[in-house]
Amino acid sequence: MSQVVIIGAGPTGLTLAMLLAQRGIDVKLIEASRNFRRTFRGEALMPSGLEAIEFMGLTDLVAQIPHRPLDAWEFIIENRSVFRVDEPMEPGGRACTLISQPDFLAGVMAAAQQYPNFEFIAGTAVRDFVWENDRAVGVILGDDRQIDARLIVGADGRSSIVRQKAKLPLDRQSQSFDVLWFKLPSSPEFAAENIFYSILCGNDGFGLFLGCDGKLQIGWSLQRQPGDDPNAWQRLNWKQKLAAAAPDRLATVLQQQKLDRPFLLSVTVGLCPQWYAPGVLLLGDAAHPMSPIRAQGINMGLRDVIVAANYLVPVLQQHADLAEIDAVLPQIQAEREPEIIQIQKLQSAEVSQGELLRNYAPLRYGVSWLAPHVSLIRNRLRQSWIDRQLLLRRGVTTVSLKV
Numbered sequence: 001m002s003q004v005v006i007i008g009a010g011p012t013g014l015t016l017a018m019l020l021a022q023r024g025i026d027v028k029l030i031e032a033s034r035n036f037r038r039t040f041r042g043e044a045l046m047p048s049g050l051e052a053i054e055f056m057g058l059t060d061l062v063a064q065i066p067h068r069p070l071d072a073w074e075f076i077i078e079n080r081s082v083f084r085v086d087e088p089m090e091p092g093g094r095a096c097t098l099i100s101q102p103d104f105l106a107g108v109m110a111a112a113q114q115y116p117n118f119e120f121i122a123g124t125a126v127r128d129f130v131w132e133n134d135r136a137v138g139v140i141l142g143d144d145r146q147i148d149a150r151l152i153v154g155a156d157g158r159s160s161i162v163r164q165k166a167k168l169p170l171d172r173q174s175q176s177f178d179v180l181w182f183k184l185p186s187s188p189e190f191a192a193e194n195i196f197y198s199i200l201c202g203n204d205g206f207g208l209f210l211g212c213d214g215k216l217q218i219g220w221s222l223q224r225q226p227g228d229d230p231n232a233w234q235r236l237n238w239k240q241k242l243a244a245a246a247p248d249r250l251a252t253v254l255q256q257q258k259l260d261r262p263f264l265l266s267v268t269v270g271l272c273p274q275w276y277a278p279g280v281l282l283l284g285d286a287a288h289p290m291s292p293i294r295a296q297g298i299n300m301g302l303r304d305v306i307v308a309a310n311y312l313v314p315v316l317q318q319h320a321d322l323a324e325i326d327a328v329l330p331q332i333q334a335e336r337e338p339e340i341i342q343i344q345k346l347q348s349a350e351v352s353q354g355e356l357l358r359n360y361a362p363l364r365y366g367v368s369w370l371a372p373h374v375s376l377i378r379n380r381l382r383q384s385w386i387d388r389q390l391l392l393r394r395g396v397t398t399v400s401l402k403v
Contacts, residue, residue, distance in 0.1 A: 003316050005030065005139055005149035007126055007162050011101065012284035012301035013155030014108045015056055019309045021118035023403065025316045028147055029118070030139070032125035032156075035102075043101050043212060044070075044295030047094040048395035052302035055401040058108065065103035066212040069095040071193040075385075077200045077357065078368035079247045083382040084195075089389065096393070098194075100212040101298075129165045129280075135322065136166065136279035151312070151325055154282045155301070158268050158289035166277040170289070172270040173348070179292060180233060180262040182218040182242075186210055187253045201245040203358055208250070216253075218242065219292065220262070221354075238262065267292060269347075271340060276329035279322070283308055287333075288340045291347040294392045300340060303399045307335050313403040339396040346392050 004020055006013045009031035017029040045053065045062075053059055074084045087095035112118045121141070130138035130146060138148040154162025163170065196209040206220040220242070222233060239259045243251040268289045275287040284301030311328040357364045371378040 003027070003150045004153060004312075005147055005151070006153045006155055007139070008154065008156030008160075008284075008286070009033075009105065009109075009120070009122070010155060010157065010284070010301070011105065011108075011298050012286075012305055013153065014105055014112065015058075015302060016153065016155065016283065016305045016308060017118060018108055018112040019056065019305065019401075020313065020316070021112050021115040023309075023313050023317065024117065025313065026117045027112075027119070028121060028149075029112075030121045030124065030126060030141070030147075032123070034123040042292070042295055042298045043098050044298070045097045045099055046295060046299045046393045047088075047096070048393065048399075049299030049302050050094050050097060051395075052299070052306055052399065055306055055399075056302075058111075061104065061107040061111075062097070062099055065107060066100040068098045068194055068210065068212050070098065070196055070209070071095075072195045073198070074195050075198045076247055077364060077371075079201060080368045080372050081247075082367060082371040083378050083385070085382060085386060089386055089393065096196075096295075098209070098212050126161050126165070134278060135326075136277065149279070150316070150322060152280045153308075154280065154286040155284050156286055158285045160282065160286035162280065163272065163282055163286050166280040166282075168272050168274055168277060168280075168282060170268075170270045170272050172268060173344070178222040179265040179267055180218075180220040180222050180238075181265050182220070182238070182259060182262045183211070183213075183215045184218070184254075184257040184259050186214055186216050187257070189249065189253050190216065197250070199246060199250075200354070200357055200364065204241070204245040205354060205358060206242070206245065208246075216257070219265075222264075223358075233262075233264075265292070269344065271337075271344065275333040275337075276326075278326050281308070281329050281332065288344070290344065291351065293347040293350045294389065296343055296347060296392065299395075300343060303339070303395060304332075304336055306399050306401050308332050310402045335397075342396045343392065346388065349388065350392075 003026045006017050006029045009029055017027045020027045070087045072084050072086045075082045124141045124143050126139045127142050128140045129136045136152050138146055140146050154160050156162055190210045194210045198207050206218055208218050211217045243254045269291045271288045275282045283304040285297055290297040311332050315324050315328055371381055
């Protein structure tokens, strides 16, 4: 019997598979896709994620693949720059770093495949579980193959099949929303510095930055009201709409570029009250789908892996019985859940700040007029924003790899 079957070869599932294989544990990693080249993959590593990468021994890999540290964050309201914050935010700290996630995953896969006790099964989804005495003891794939397991780990994202098959409920937060994601060619305007622009003009808001692939990436917050046509966004002139919301220097760039059809990212934010069932463990977005605000998904998933490895490796190396494996699963949730709850609260607070500015025009215009000219107001706004970011960047709890 394979000791561990991991479903989902994203950053969470693949790094856990690598750590377990390195420690002599038999692992089968199952991924429904045939490659890592998805339309949308988060690529921002906060200092908390970079720390997890260091614990895993993958810092050199990040240095070898396409990566791009952010130079600064700039906030533009009603076409006026309100304030800017340079990276890194703390003396001697790490800068938020963008990585090519497909290249990162390929590098981790190469590391895992050095171990004969690791097997990767791609292009086949999980169809069902095998149950014995109310415990999951294996999976059935779409091609009817059956794979036995002492433990099934669901790392298959916010729409997790593992979560569904294990009948683990997800409590969804009210702040779930949609984002339109655009990619377009870069221009010399962005060559000198990689700045993450947060732009708000009227009711329209979006973020813009230069990705590791050399393309400008835009995330547009799609505002919908009850009764709105859900497909109305497909008929809009997005080049014109983006340029209208951007300051002149960015609007010129956007008007000159070819704009492909955007990718619709439906954002579900929530938390499973219970991350485990007999024989099953959920990690990453499968257990706690995160908001895209400040790129927490990949970072929290990597920190989940560190803690999960600390608990799982000892019992799996000792060939503990199934009851002993199941006994450590609640401990993993107990250690990780406080940070996830706090980070989601911080993300929610960020969303609320943006909605306040979006919905209350006098405040929005007051900030946009006063902050650029009154240093006291600008500095207070800037410091208030930095203070809110520090825990989102560092993480709330201390995480370290102990096995």
